[in-house]
Amino acid sequence: MPGYTDRVDSALKTSTESSTAAATTPSAVLRGITKKYFKPDGSVLVEALRGIDLEIPAGQYCAIMGSSGSGKSTLMNILGCLDRPTDGVYELEGLDVASLDDTALSRQRGRRIGFVFQAFNLVSELTIVENVEVPLFYQGLGRVERQQRAIERLELVGLQDRLGHRPAELSGGQQQRVAIARALVTNPAIVMADEPTGNLDSTTGTTILELFDGLHAQGLTIIMVTHDDSVADRCQRIVRLRDGLVERDERGGRGE
Numbered sequence: 001m002p003g004y005t006d007r008v009d010s011a012l013k014t015s016t017e018s019s020t021a022a023a024t025t026p027s028a029v030l031r032g033i034t035k036k037y038f039k040p041d042g043s044v045l046v047e048a049l050r051g052i053d054l055e056i057p058a059g060q061y062c063a064i065m066g067s068s069g070s071g072k073s074t075l076m077n078i079l080g081c082l083d084r085p086t087d088g089v090y091e092l093e094g095l096d097v098a099s100l101d102d103t104a105l106s107r108q109r110g111r112r113i114g115f116v117f118q119a120f121n122l123v124s125e126l127t128i129v130e131n132v133e134v135p136l137f138y139q140g141l142g143r144v145e146r147q148q149r150a151i152e153r154l155e156l157v158g159l160q161d162r163l164g165h166r167p168a169e170l171s172g173g174q175q176q177r178v179a180i181a182r183a184l185v186t187n188p189a190i191v192m193a194d195e196p197t198g199n200l201d202s203t204t205g206t207t208i209l210e211l212f213d214g215l216h217a218q219g220l221t222i223i224m225v226t227h228d229d230s231v232a233d234r235c236q237r238i239v240r241l242r243d244g245l246v247e248r249d250e251r252g253g254r255g256e
């Protein structure tokens, strides 16, 4: 029978190995991803993505840029499991997404990914605490725990003194902070953002980008579609799309 030290050694080794494995599993691996939009008669209307190969390591802050119509939102929708590719392989944190039915897919999405959109997408009838609680409601959490976790996240984004307000009573920057709190409330490993500063003036946009810097520093994977050139200095990588293909894959200001 192995001695105490051997057992501790082997336990540590196992835990180190498994945590190393978890740390090195990429957040997203795309191989040969295409997306066609079809006409009602079945013919191809648009080939929005024409073969994307991309690997996004865990913890990377990656910007996706490119002119309007280049396929950024289509790619983000596929990465975020909001839509499925026409062809190709997508592994989300090692999980082959194509094999999942719609229910399983939305469960994985809810567990692994937080979303932030250009237009904030808050529910106007709900208070901001209730807005942040929504993803937890879908996970079946009880009211007390939902509220507690929502308030914690709102404190994190500096809105603890606005809890009972409704979205219309807040500025655009504050609304985007609520959306970020909502994206974080399920403790996702990945945050995906489609033009999060697109509706904000540049000063407010900067404060929002500072929040994303903080999330990156905590180890979250950030994938951000943006036209905002100031993101280039903050991110580690810039993937530029053109006509549904990766045109350039380059280092951002925080790249190694």
Ligand SMILES: Nc1ncnc2c1ncn2[C@@H]1O[C@H](COP(=O)(O)OP(=O)(O)O)[C@@H](O)[C@H]1O
Residues within 6 Å of the ligand: 037, 038, 045, 046, 047, 048, 066, 067, 068, 069, 070, 071, 072, 073, 074, 075
């Ligand atoms: N639901 C859709 N049906 C048909 N065509 C679409 C749809 N969504 C996007 N497209 C087309 O796919 C291409 C890529 O669009 P999109 O991914 O929205 O680009 P971007 O976000 O870079 O502006 C464009 O030509 C667009 O018109």
Ligand SMILES: [Mg+2]
Residues within 6 Å of the ligand: 072, 073, 074
């Ligand atoms: Mg778009």
